[in-house]
Amino acid sequence: MSAAGPSQGAMAPLGGQRSTHRDKRGGYFGMSFWAPFRLALRALAVNTLRSILTMLGIVIGVAAVITMIAVGGGAAGVCRSR
Numbered sequence: 335m336s337a338a339g340p341s342q343g344a345m346a347p348l349g350g351q352r353s354t355h356r357d358k359r360g361g362y363f364g365m366s367f368w369a370p371f372r373l374a375l376r377a378l379a380v381n382t383l384r385s386i387l388t389m390l391g392i393v394i395g396v397a398a399v400i401t402m403i404a405v406g407g408g409a410a411g412v413c414r415s416r
Contacts, residue, residue: 378385
């Protein structure tokens with residue numbers, strides 16, 4: 335941690351504290367509305383393999399949940415019919 339404090343310097347979190355400086359219209363200086371989206375798209379482009387593996391994991395996880403629900407519903411139907 336630097337002498338400047340935890341919220342300043344190179345280790346400051348993305349989208350940290352809002353600026354206390356206001357512009358002429360009373361709004362805050364800082365990120366525009368679209369800046370986080372551009373940042374996210376840039377991160378996806380830079381970490382291509384990580385992004386693909388994450389999407390694959392999400393697809394496999396959703397498919398597993400749907401399969402387990404279907405198997406459970408089918409088993410319950412068979413038990414009720416006996």
